[in-house]
Amino acid sequence: MKAYIFPGQGAQFTGMGLDLYEQSTIAQELFEQANKILGFAITDIMFEGTAEQLKETKVTQPAVFLHSVILAKVLGDSFQPEMVAGHSLGELSALVANGVLTFEDGLRLVSKRAMAMQKACELQASTMAAVIGLEDTLVEETCASIAGVVVAANYNCPGQLVISGELKAVEEACEILKEKGAKMAIILPVGGAFHSPLMEPAREELAAAIEATVFSEPTCPVYQNVTASAVTDPAEIKKNLMIQLTAPVKWTQSIQQMISDGATEFVEVGPGKVLQGLMRKIDRSVTSSGAAI
Template identity: 70%
Template sequence: MQAYVFPGQGAQFTGMGKELFEGNSQAKELFLEANDILGFDLSKIMFEGTDEELKQTNVTQPAVFLHSVIAALVAEDFKPDMVAGHSLGELSALVSNKTLTFQDGLMLVSKRAAAMQKACELNPSTMAAILGLEDKVVEDVCASIDEVVVAANYNCPGQLVISGSNKGIEIACEKLKEAGAKRALPLPVGGAFHSPLMEPARQELAEAIENTLFSKPICPVYQNVDALPHQDVNEIKSNLIAQLTAPVKWTQSVEKMIADGATDFIECGPGKVLQGLVKKIHREANVSAI
């Protein structure tokens, strides 16, 4: 069974999507339509922008979404049995399995990025990658700190990203090093994604999601909040809203997809981040990209 997976923020790079744009007329039309919908020339920034420009949340999220979704939509042999996306990538997955239209998906991504940026400005905060510790140890250390700091991304065994206030992350990194972490590495991000500090963004995005048409998908989406397959539209909406303040259970999602019969994982979008994570989660999985 084929599982298509879609990356999140951080997969971007200068030149992303250019080969698609130049080599496929349908892809070119979609890129140009996206520029019109967003009201700025996103494709030009994707193809020629600096790393600094691409790091801006209002650019990064639609850029990664656009590259991922267009790669899937123009692929001749795109026949998913199941889909999943890491954080932002969940919206790409929902377009690929026909839950959302391309246009509605892009608008939600744009609103998501704006809402998250506002939440970041309200609460100065950050994230850090913790390597070489069991999840339970990281969770217990975070719970022992009086500041806001939580497990945010369960990426693969031995790699867990934490999220919280600047002070909380600083304290947690020191405590986790003392607990035996190989590395506790602060990340160059603008806020505490997938933490309670994203509550203002969750509230804002909830309204946009409730006002968007969701259709019955052609295959299950394994959602970040519970790592389970969903095809019920109301469940998908609810989980997508909860995602902003809840952890991304990527390890658990991949394990569940494999348990449900996934043999081939195909990453759609820029970079190879998810290919690496899937291999670390399950050494036997076949992994490729489009």
């Protein structure tokens, strides 16, 4: 079975999407539509902007979403997913790809998500850190032993776990984890504590927007970050998406479950090759590649 996977924030690069725009009238129409929905010319920043401009929250998330979703649309009849999953933000791309959300509704939710997360980040000093080379349980136990808010946020692949929380708590966790043998425990250049309890204000804001959006029957199962299992019921998909911002991204578990359920080939749809790199660390027995037009 063929599975399509969609990257999240951090996959962006300067010039992203320009090749799609130049090669496809479908892409041109969708990019222009996106400019109108967002109220600014995101194409100018994607195609010609600097890395700093692309890092702005209101730009980054829609940019990665647009690259992924428009690439899937441009693939046309060759795009026939039997299962989909997306890493964090990428879950919204996956939900457009399997017909749960329209392009327009997906983009509006991504824009709302980005703004809500930005606001939540400004409420207190918070961050995320990558921990390399330790068992998940040891990282989880260490986080639980610290007085401040710090939790496991992204289970990216075996031996790579991202933690998230209050700045001082994350810094303390990093020091303890290094003492416990982590090859690396390094603060990431992110705006705040994504996928932690500190995102609760953003979750509430996004949940209201999700509640007001129509979710349709999917064409194939989506393996959601929150459950790491196949979901096809629109009401359940909606509920899981509402809690995604404060819950961990169970990426390793999702990929392992997809393989267990019959996935033999994974295709990354969107900018960069981050997910292909993680695939090789999760399970080398299946093939992974990037989608190309």
